[in-house]
Amino acid sequence: MKVKWTVGLIIVAGALALFFLSSTGNSKPVYYYSPTEFHADSAKQKDRVKLKGIIQPGSVKTSQNHLDLWFNVQDEKDPSKTIPVHYQGAIPDAFQEGLQIVVDGRMDGQGTFQGRELIVKCPSKYESKGKAPGAAGDGKGSNE
Amino acid sequence: MNSIGNYALFIAHGLAIWGLAASFMAYRSRDGRYLDSVIRSIYGICGLVVLAVLALVSALVRNDFTVKYVWEYSRRSQPAVYKVTALWGGMSGSMLFWCMLLAVFSALAVTLNRRNNLRLLPFTSFLLLLTLGFFLFLLNFKINPFEPLKDGAGQLLSTYSPQALKDVDGNGLNPLLQNVYMAIHPPMLYLGYVGFTIPFAFIVGALAHRERNTFWMKSARNWAMFSWLTLGIGILLGGFWAYIELGWGGYWAWDPVENASFMPWLTGTAFLHSFLMQEKRGIYRFWNVAFIVTTFLLSIYGTFLTRSGILQSVHAFGQEDPSVPVYLRLSTIFLGFMALMLVVSALFIWRRRALLQSGQTLESAGSREALFFYGNLLMAFFTFVVVFGVSSPIFYRMITHKELSHGPEFYNPRVLPIALAILLVMGLASVAPWRRGGWENYRKQLFIPFLAGLSALAASIAAFFTGGSLSTQDFSGRPLTYIYLFACVGLSFFVAAIIVEEYVRTVRHASSRGLPAPRAMAAPFLENPRRYGGYLVHAGIICLFLGIAFSSTFQTQYQESMRPGDAVRFGPYTVRMERLEHDSLDTNFRSVNEKRIWADLLVYRGDKMVAYLQPMRVFYASNPEQPTYEVAIHSRPMRDFYTLLAGYDLKDNSAVIGAFVNPMVAWLWLGGLFILLGGLTALVPMRRV
């Protein structure tokens, strides 16, 4: 049946075109950067990125009315590299100093990273990690 | 008890190996002795795996912290029901649960087909045993749920004195999972994931045996229907859980874990449709095999994605231990198994390609048969976008060692037009005639639906541009969003009108046979349950489309710092905060599982009080540093008012109240109800006239 295949072909072509034409503008993929990588890649400094690191202990401040949040994202490998972040909105359940975090946002003109979404990497959705009883434990779970 | 669980898994693995060999022999030699032995080994595996599950549940309930899994996911003060649901709270437990479901399903499927479809059982059992054997291998050697716990000094806890053991307490289940919906969401998903293994095994099995008889198709269809239904309901429950538990006001974020369950559901949907065509017309045989193999592989892939830690995700996973050699890593083993199943299936598709020729021709590009094909093509593409979105970051990371992720910005522009096209085809296919198409056939039945769709489209555009709260400026800011919204409204009314028209006409025919009114109204569902169950599902899908379109376009977010006595406006609502209260916070967690802080809010619309809400933060014993949100929602058909305690200062007696006004979210849950009802209707045997 020729017409059927023609219609089918149109659907396939349409969907393919849609797939590739959509990769411009706002729908570009968002890349993850550590503070070190972010500093090194000056071309990326205006783009929307996901900044990945650790919530630097001692850096967390909130405004009087708890609406604004400031903290530094610290590089996991190189603690000397940090980027200041400002965020306005509900603070995620698991937000805590020293934990891994991903901040989705972009750099403003003043060198502060304006976050629009915080993703706290709590140990897992399903798995909670803890220390073995008694002594501190080696913390190395064989649980993947 | 624990060692019994361990032995049970080990013996079951032995049985699976024997069963595999015997089923292959039965396939080659067609000797009934082998087949009998295969069936017994499936029953044996079923009993043993159930025994292992009972052993683990018993360990959880008895607070037996000598088992590492129990210590990780349970604690003494955990409510009993969450001690049991901790079975699927972690990796190895949920794999054990998966394996048990598959063993029970396999035993059931073998029993149900022992008489009528005995001929295709050898290879079908071979595929089932291959899958069972794979999971049993993992459970025995990679992710043993009965692994004993060692303390910091490396001493086994099982060597502790009973007195010393009394002082040990576990970590407890992740607080986010201590929720009734999260207790039932994973099992529902697993029922779906696991269930698709059965129709997969039957279809590839029938192919391998060159089965010409078509009786087995009924059994395969029912298993696929059941799996599709549980998977769909599981996905919706997951969305509902995210909505009420995570505190970000949404229900779906295109997160890999969510996509993992969505992919097999999509291909499963496509399969159910084209399988119907194979049954009635003998066409699309190749499509059906391809779709069911894909669905099975995506189910395994989904299980793997959610459990292996390969993806960046909101649900962040544990990473794999880099000291383990690559070929022993869980991800390698999973991918290897998937590749094996793909090769086995592809081999039989190739060797039996002559059987996949339908011999029947498609008569018209406008016929029902052709429209089903277009719909399937669209669903295949939808799946492709999701698979690409989930998988490409994995390959990107392998190649560049950098990470990227795809969010709504990636998916929405690619899938929304496809979704709308699916909606259109869904409507057209319901009225399309068999074996012929053409304008004549459609004109009579599409007139009213067309008018309904057109007027809904016009009304929504008019309401948008004349309504007070919105303007042309809004439109030019994001034109595509609104165009999709208008299209969605128009198409939804179009399809809904088609469904209503079909139903009314069928009821009329039933009453013309002299049936009393109530019986005639039930007649379509009783006498043609698959068709009208399907229409109920379609109605549910329309509700989902409308709910998603409106809630995602018009969600508004607010946040205010408040003290008791303050009144603040959040959109159409005024909120008065009465008190900020809390449980005694100084007692320890030895005796209580949770402590709460909450705000008492009175919600007014105009002068009328409409709700009393208590958004909370809850500290769980298993994670006392990280209080979870317990949102409070005033839900009405057209609008949810969603509040959360975003922040608090007990010394200052002040709180930050976050709020979302979410239009039509309730329609999603209504849609879920329709889908459930429709799916159940389709599973009920038809009443003969």
Added chain:
Amino acid sequence: MLATLVSLAGALLIFIWVLAPMFGPPREIVQTRPTGEAEAAVSKSMQELRTDLDLDKIHQDDLDHIKAFLEDESSK
């Protein structure tokens, strides 16, 4: 120790039970078919299609064509 012995005994019994069918003469896999099932399958499908006849979504000759196919299929 007791658990190990019990498990070993259990394993032995299970394997004896599973392997028992192997000790017999070879025999064919015989599939029985309940009488009337073929007719029932066709008439079920036809009942579904009759809804379409009522709603003008199938012509009588197309219905006959599909019926012939279903009967042919179920006779295999």
